[in-house]
Structure formats: structure tokens, C-alpha cells
Amino acid sequence: MTAAIIELLAASRRPLVVCDVDEVVLEFLDPFDRYLNSVGHRLHPDSFRLHGNIRSIAESIVAEDAEVERMQEEFFTTQDRWQTPAAGVDAALRSLSEDADIVFLTAMPPRHHDVRRTLLDLHGLDFPMIATEEPKGPVVASLIAERKVPAAFIDDIAYNHRSVRTHAPDCILIHLMANKVFRAMAPRPDAGIVVAEDWMQAELLIRHHLGLSPG
Numbered sequence: 001m002t003a004a005i006i007e008l009l010a011a012s013r014r015p016l017v018v019c020d021v022d023e024v025v026l027e028f029l030d031p032f033d034r035y036l037n038s039v040g041h042r043l044h045p046d047s048f049r050l051h052g053n054i055r056s057i058a059e060s061i062v063a064e065d066a067e068v069e070r071m072q073e074e075f076f077t078t079q080d081r082w083q084t085p086a087a088g089v090d091a092a093l094r095s096l097s098e099d100a101d102i103v104f105l106t107a108m109p110p111r112h113h114d115v116r117r118t119l120l121d122l123h124g125l126d127f128p129m130i131a132t133e134e135p136k137g138p139v140v141a142s143l144i145a146e147r148k149v150p151a152a153f154i155d156d157i158a159y160n161h162r163s164v165r166t167h168a169p170d171c172i173l174i175h176l177m178a179n180k181v182f183r184a185m186a187p188r189p190d191a192g193i194v195v196a197e198d199w200m201q202a203e204l205l206i207r208h209h210l211g212l213s214p215g
């Protein structure tokens with residue numbers, strides 16, 4: 001999949017925009033909580049993590065790690081029933097795609113690729129997607145490759161920003177997270193990572209870094 005997208009981009013000289021999916025392109029935490037409610041659980045925003053914050057509704061018992069994994073697996077298998085696009089993503093990416101190549105890079109087991117692809121297409125978010133559990137930095141570097149085009153990377157997880165900073169240091173790193181409750185509890189982004197409140201602001205930051213006119 002990655003190889004096919006690298007080939008697709010090889011002839012392009014346009015700037016590159018690489019977007020995470022969960023909490024960036026698609027809402028994740030609110031839909032996941034709706035799924036949890038359907039199986040008798042609730043996600044409590046007590047800290048910036050899932051494990052330990054999911055409790056049964058009936059008895060307020062904390063779900064064990066294995067149970068959280070099982071519920072995440074079921075959620076991702078049926079994600080098309082729950083997940084919806086983040087506010088403003090469609091307009092921003094539609095506009096950016098006139099001047100830049102867009103690639104979705106989702107840290108999800110590849111077995112869920114097809115259901116996610118179908119869901120994104122349904123919402124007109126039909127940009128190429130890579131689903132991998134490999135670190136994101138080397139993938140972003142391989143997408144830029146020898147073309148040396150300016151690039152932007154948008155994600156909600158510090159670990160991914162650090163990986164891209166190591167492997168694609170010229171890429172602008174933007175922190176964007178749809179869920180405002182959990183975002184308020186997120187660790188402070190590392191120096192050099194730019195925080196965008198929403199997709200409108202993210203688009204302006206991306207356009208500025210990529211040397212594009214402001215939409």
C-alpha cells in the first residue's frame with residue numbers, strides 16, 4: 001500500500017500534506033464513547049488515556065486492559081457505524097488538495113483498512129490512505145523521498161510528532177485534536193510543534209509553511 005502511494009506521488013512536485021485520521025480527520029473519542037455506551041460502558045475524561053478511564057455503567061467497574069483492547073477492536077471493526085468527520089476537515093482538505101497532495105496516515109492494524117476506506121469515501125474524503133502500525137516518521141520520509149517538496153504533518157499524538165521530527169525534520173508539525181475535553185488534558189506539545197485550534201487555523205498554518213496563497 002505504501003509503495004503504491006509512493007509511486008503515485010513520485011512524479012508530483014506539489015507540496016505534501018500528511019494527516020492522521022483518528023481525532024484529526026475523523027472524530028474518535030466521542031464515537032468511541034457512543035460505542036462503549038452501547039455495550040454498557042462509559043469513557044470518563046479523568047486523564048489523557050483510555051486505559052483506566054473506561055468503566056461499566058451499571059457498577060462503575062474499571063475495564064481491564066484486555067477488555068479495553070477487545071472493545072477497541074470491535075469499535076474499529078464497526079467504525080463505519082460510529083465515526084464521523086471532524087468539523088471543517090472536508091472544506092480544508094478540499095481546498096488544500098487544489099495545491100497539494102494529501103495522504104492519510106492512520107496508525108491502525110491494516111485489517112481495518114477497507115472499512116475505514118469505505119467510510120472516508122462515503123464522506124468524500126477520498127485521498128490515498130496508509131494504515132500501518134509502523135512508526136510514522138519513516139513513512140512520511142518515504143513519501144517525501146528525494147522530491148524535497150515542502151510537507152506538513154497533522155496528528156494528535158506526541159509520539160508521532162517526535163517520530164516525524166526525527167525522520168523528516170523540515171516538515172511542519174501541527175497538533176490538532178477534535179475532542180476539546182481530552183485536548184485540554186493532553187501533555188503540552190514539545191517545542192516546535194504548532195497547535196491548531198481547528199481545521200480553519202490548521203489550513204492557514206499549512207498554507208503558510210508550504211508557501212501557498214491563503215486559500
Ligand SMILES: [Mg+2]
Pocket residue numbers: 020021022023024155156157
Ligand atoms: Mg490520532
